[in-house]
Structure formats: structure tokens, C-alpha cells
Amino acid sequence: MINTRFLIRKMTIKDIDRVMIIENESFTLPWSRDSYLKEFDNEYASYLVCDVRGEVAAYAGIWVVFEEAHITNVAVDRRFRQQGMGRALMERLEQEACNKKAASIMLEVRPSNLAALTMYRKLGYIQTGLRREYYSDNLEDALLMTKYLF
Known part of the structure; x- marks a missing residue:
């Protein structure tokens, strides 16, 4: 573990190589490079990075999208x-959602x-649904978690 300070900034195309390394080490069903590149043209999307x-x-x-935000x-x-x-x-994503009136x-x-669930719960997210067999790699369910912003 590296103990350091970080800067949160908007993701750029130059960040994609590092994003893909983290994506592939973090997820069993990673997004493709092309998926991320398409997000730069998605008017509803915002992506941030922590820069060290x-x-x-x-x-x-x-x-x-309108009054709903989806991480x-x-x-x-x-x-x-x-x-x-x-x-x-x-x-910061929550601030972005509030700024856009979600x-x-x-x-x-x-x-x-469990690490993500613990963080989400500490941030005030509650389970509002279940998506059965959502993940195609092992058919694990997905918990749908929601936070009401106002």
C-alpha cells in the first residue's frame, strides 16, 4: 500500500491505458477499451480519476439521465x-448528480x-432491489443499492 495524497480530476483519453490495467485487475467481467472510449461521446456520462x-x-x-443517476x-x-x-x-459523483438535479x-x-458494500452503506446507500443471476461469469446476483439525494 502506498500512502499518499491524490487529486480527483476528469478522466481523459490519455488515462485509458491505466484505467484498463485497473479495470482488468479489479473485475472478472471488465469493460472493453472501446466501451470506455465511447463514454467520452456519451452526453449523460461523467468519468473521474484519482491522480497520484x-x-x-x-x-x-x-x-x-433526468432525475436518475447510475454509477x-x-x-x-x-x-x-x-x-x-x-x-x-x-x-464527487454524488456532487455531480446533485448538480444535474438527480x-x-x-x-x-x-x-x-464486502469492501464495496461496506463503503456504500457508510455513504448512506440502501438495498432497494436484487437482480438475479446478473453477473454472467458465475451467475451471482447483483444487489441494487440506492441513495436518495434530497
Whole structure:
């Protein structure tokens, strides 16, 4: 683990190589490079990174469509976990959703992802649904978690 400060900034195309490394180490069903590149043209999408001395250490994304916001992904490089980056990114995504007048923000998470579940619950997210056999790699369910913003 590296103990350091970080800067949250907007993701750029130059960040994609590092994002893909973190994506592939973090998820059994990673998004493709092309999927991320298409998000730069998605008017509803916003993506942020945590920058540590010029290196992308974490990233997160959100779609805001009318009054609903959907967190698409959050991932932190293994070397930088437990330093508050995931929480900081989530808080910034929530600010983005509020700025765009979203009433709620939601996400899906595996029940086996205890670290993420703990963080989401501490941030005030509650389980509002279940998507059965959502993940195609092992047919694990997804918990639908929601936070009401106002």
C-alpha cells in the first residue's frame, strides 16, 4: 500500500491505458477499451480519476439521465486501496448528480464484494432491489443499492 495524497480530476483519453490495467485487475467481467472510449461521446456520462503524482490510481463513472443517476463503475488499483480514494470518488459523483438535479443515485454490486458494500452503506446507500443471476461469469446476483439525494 502506498500512502499518499491524490487529486480527483476528469478522466481523459490519455488515462485509458491505466484505467484498463485497473479495470482488468479489479473485475472478472471488465469493460472493453472501446466501451470506455465511447463514454467520452456519451452526453449523460461523467468519468473521474484519482491522480497520484501523474499516475491514475482509481476511477469512477456515472450516468445522469433526468432525475436518475447510475454509477457505472468504481475501481481502485490494489496498491492504493484503503486510502479513501473510492469514497472520495463516490462523493464527487454524488456532487455531480446533485448538480444535474438527480433525485437519486443507484448502482449494482456483487453481494460477495464486502469492501464495496461496506463503503456504500457508510455513504448512506440502501438495498432497494436484487437482480438475479446478473453477473454472467458465475451467475451471482447483483444487489441494487440506492441513495436518495434530497
